[in-house]
Amino acid sequence: MTTILDGKKVAAAVGEKVKTALELSEKHGIKPKIAFVRIGDLSDSIAYENSAKRLFGKFGIEAEQHHFPADVSLRQFLNRFREINQDYSVNGILLLQPVPDHIDMKRVIEIMNPVKDIDGITPMNMGKVITGEKDRLEPCTPAGVIEMLDYYDIPLEGKKVTIVGASNVVGKPLSILMMNRGATVTVCNVHTPDLVAETKNSDVIVSAAGVVNLIREEHVKEGAVIVDVGINVNDDGKIVGDVDFEGVKDKCSFISPVPGGAGSVTSSLLVYQLMLATDFQKEPVLFLES
Numbered sequence: 075m076t077t078i079l080d081g082k083k084v085a086a087a088v089g090e091k092v093k094t095a096l097e098l099s100e101k102h103g104i105k106p107k108i109a110f111v112r113i114g115d116l117s118d119s120i121a122y123e124n125s126a127k128r129l130f131g132k133f134g135i136e137a138e139q140h141h142f143p144a145d146v147s148l149r150q151f152l153n154r155f156r157e158i159n160q161d162y163s164v165n166g167i168l169l170l171q172p173v174p175d176h177i178d179m180k181r182v183i184e185i186m187n188p189v190k191d192i193d194g195i196t197p198m199n200m201g202k203v204i205t206g207e208k209d210r211l212e213p214c215t216p217a218g219v220i221e222m223l224d225y226y227d228i229p230l231e232g233k234k235v236t237i238v239g240a241s242n243v244v245g246k247p248l249s250i251l252m253m254n255r256g257a258t259v260t261v262c263n264v265h266t267p268d269l270v271a272e273t274k275n276s277d278v279i280v281s282a283a284g285v286v287n288l289i290r291e292e293h294v295k296e297g298a299v300i301v302d303v304g305i306n307v308n309d310d311g312k313i314v315g316d317v318d319f320e321g322v323k324d325k326c327s328f329i330s331p332v333p334g335g336a337g338s339v340t341s342s343l344l345v346y347q348l349m350l351a352t353d354f355q356k357e358p359v360l361f362l363e364s
């Protein structure tokens with residue numbers, strides 16, 4: 075029997091935590107606010123911004139949107155980004171990635187206040203992910219994968235995990251989060267000579283490569299857990315993941331679909347991380363339980 079990992083259910087559970095946090099913050103007269111910052115018009119970024127904005131709206135949380143043309147000068151952008159950072163009313167910032175090549179992320183990250191960094195991209199938060207410190211903001215997509223595995227009581231300790239994809243946004247931070255849970259982790263990239271050899275003996279496979287049909291029946295061990303993070307558009311114009319869902323689903327014990335899987339959890343965690351960020355900023359008024 076294969077269990078489908080239902081991202082909507084996991085997102086709803088995160089939503090309950092958000093509601094509790096919102097009630098507590100309201101008691102203290104605190105109204106959190108997020109700022110979306112987007113340069114250019116990449117369809118991936120627009121899709122994420124729109125779905126996340128809708129979700130913030132559902133919780134009655136205020137959202138500001140700052141859009142810049144793809145050819146905005148670095149200096150102009152940094153000046154405005156600095157102002158958004160310093161705006162006392164903004165508790166969390168989501169910078170949609172990737173940014174155009176001429177926007178030097180190093181300079182942007184230098185400006186970003188780590189306690190407003192609700193997608194965990196600053197060195198301070200990344201460092202805390204590595205050392206396992208609790209007072210941190212995590213990248214939402216990898217955190218969502220962990221949230222999903224926890225929701226379904228899927229253990230990581232002692233498991234062999236293969237992550238396909240090694241980006242700063244998904245693969246790399248996820249590998250650390252999983253190592254911190256006692257997993258033995260392999261991270262693959264385009265140079266991996268034999269992907270099947272890596273995935274075939276894995277208890278858990280996470281694919282975050284952005285390649286349609288990358289993970290097929292021959293990649294999967296009987297009874298494996300598969301989390302598909304990929305969001306791609308196939309030849310028929312449909313949204314699909316990296317995994318040949320129909321081809322592998324009977325072989326694994328748990329599998330997340332696309333849509334309705336990992337992607338749904340990402341935006342709900344973004345809202346939760348805004349609550350955490352707001353809480354960190356309002357110390358000593360700690361309104362979230364630890």
Ligand SMILES: NC(=O)C1=CN([C@@H]2O[C@H](COP(=O)(O)OP(=O)(O)OC[C@H]3O[C@@H](n4cnc5c(N)ncnc54)[C@H](OP(=O)(O)O)[C@@H]3O)[C@@H](O)[C@H]2O)C=CC1
Pocket residue numbers: 118215238239240241242243244245262263264265266269282283284285288303304305306336337338340
């Ligand atoms: N569910 C969600 O909430 C989110 C989903 N996504 C989706 O996840 C996917 C990955 O996103 P992102 O990490 O930003 O993408 P990137 O393009 O930044 O990274 C892709 C990674 O996959 C590796 N890769 C690509 N092709 C192969 C291959 N054939 N075999 C092995 N490794 C491969 C690349 O290797 P190399 O390093 O060598 O180039 C790279 O490390 C995309 O589909 C994206 O849309 C992204 C963010 C959030």
Ligand SMILES: Nc1nc(=O)c2c([nH]1)NC[C@@H]1CN(c3ccc(C(=O)N[C@@H](CCC(=O)O)C(=O)O)cc3)C=[N+]21
Pocket residue numbers: 081118119121122125126168169170171172193214215243305331332333334335336337338340341
């Ligand atoms: N700093 C940054 N962090 C990101 O995490 C990030 C980013 N930039 N840039 C763009 C990519 C792409 N991405 C998506 C996530 C969810 C949906 C999505 O459609 N989510 C649906 C559900 C989809 C599903 O059901 O699988 C929802 O939230 O309702 C789309 C795209 C995040 N990204």
